[in-house]
Amino acid sequence: MHELARGFANCHRIRVRYADTDQMGVVYYGNFLTFFEVGRTEYLRSAGADYKTIEATRVTAAVIEARVRYAAPARFDDELLICTRVAEMGRLRFRFEYAIWREADCTLVASGHTEHVLLQHDSLRPVRVPDEIRGSIERFEAAARSRAPAAASAAVG
Amino acid sequence: MHELARGFANCHRIRVRYADTDQMGVVYYGNFLTFFEVGRTEYLRSAGADYKTIEATRVTAAVIEARVRYAAPARFDDELLICTRVAEMGRLRFRFEYAIWREADCTLVASGHTEHVLLQHDSLRPVRVPDEIRGSIERFEAAARSRAPAAASAAVG
Amino acid sequence: MHELARGFANCHRIRVRYADTDQMGVVYYGNFLTFFEVGRTEYLRSAGADYKTIEATRVTAAVIEARVRYAAPARFDDELLICTRVAEMGRLRFRFEYAIWREADCTLVASGHTEHVLLQHDSLRPVRVPDEIRGSIERFEAAARSRAPAAASAAVG
């Protein structure tokens, strides 16, 4: 497991595009929410609960909150590692946490979280997290913890 | 009628956002297709055939071609004038043309066109342009020409 | 003053573009940070401290944190009112707060904040907020409060 990935069940590599930058010469601050989305999608795929399948059941995961802390600028062509975990999973809402690293110099670029509720596609009424999805995520998080018990505690300390 | 708008039935003003720029310090080249979309939407609204209403009839305007010629860079906070006309309207396809000007110095920033077909929302089969929409657009273009006969020929010459 | 603008020194109207939407049929969650940027830029322009001028002094306002709370979906062609205020201004950092309303039905769509530090363009070292900018913002906020004393307290209550 990658050193930077400690405490995160999934990591995914992307490369910064020219389109991602702004005239300050760095990644535009709003685009980190797109990077979080990529992390979330790849997390769910790895956990065996991919988002396309979830949407096919006429359920939609609405975002109710997003937060980003910007630690260092990311630049065109940087390779970034998006690390993702599910930090909380209640009956109706759940929270993803993210850390984005530049691999070349092991610099933390950004971190943050998003909170979600599941909604029925048509009525937009809240839906309980289905047992199948909950189970996939819990098993995925447990497997990550068992792979790296020291790492998990290191992330806390 | 604005001098720069000659030969175009509709013009709409926008301001360049920081998000639109890239690290070259100018508007990212792909964002001009968003500006064309804004021009198209405002054109249809002004012509009395607004796009939200069109989509509500379960018809979708698919883009089959887009072309942009970049004449001069646009920068953060520039006020741009997006001028739009319908240049051709066949039974099944139609073409919008655009010119984008920076108002401060009357500089042409970009021009281009998009070609569209109407599709049924579910089957994605081509649909004839409805008489009502065709009528709205023809009247709108005719009114623009009658407002500015000299201007229209000037645009050609 | 617009009823929805209570407690905010500046409001600015935008219209949702097709490009802003995603396949859920609503504005993509990351694009609200672009809307916040538009609010911030227009706030500074109205306060007489516009951002292009700030950047021309080789100072850059870096975002160190952003938070969005999503209250209701916004859709294509919605007219949104972006209300902006400066909530805190320390020696080195300051915080903008935002509320985005759909005007048609007076629905709060999103709210949130961003935190910024000023950096020297080349060294990327923190810079104190220049007195001139600080003065402009303080006068602008004071003028807003004096225009709407009841409103300001209503926003708290």
Next chain:
Amino acid sequence: MHELARGFANCHRIRVRYADTDQMGVVYYGNFLTFFEVGRTEYLRSAGADYKTIEATRVTAAVIEARVRYAAPARFDDELLICTRVAEMGRLRFRFEYAIWREADCTLVASGHTEHVLLQHDSLRPVRVPDEIRGSIERFEAAARSRAPAAASAAVG
């Protein structure tokens, strides 16, 4: 070599993000210019003339024209293959051509081209394509043709 890549010196795989889609449920038409940019960047990297290095020499590749033909919709989570070649290279301008395929069903999603000139970063004056870059690209294209002589002619026929 991948069957779909015939006649193209470089291919690069991406996955459609949720952020790329619009309310029609497909990739927003403007985002294909971002996909072309990704193809171009990866082409240059593979050819040994990567764009970050080019920009470091204070030379900028400005786009003067872009054209996209939309053949089939691309959807969220589709894996796309962006195939890129340099089709013309004059003294002052050069042209990239692109074909974007959905791998799962070998469907052509979009094709098009972009035309570029090199500019000095500060003066924005046109610059001749440096011999080193020209050489890298010519060798890269020649190597691609020698790998697939039948394929190249098949692409023409």
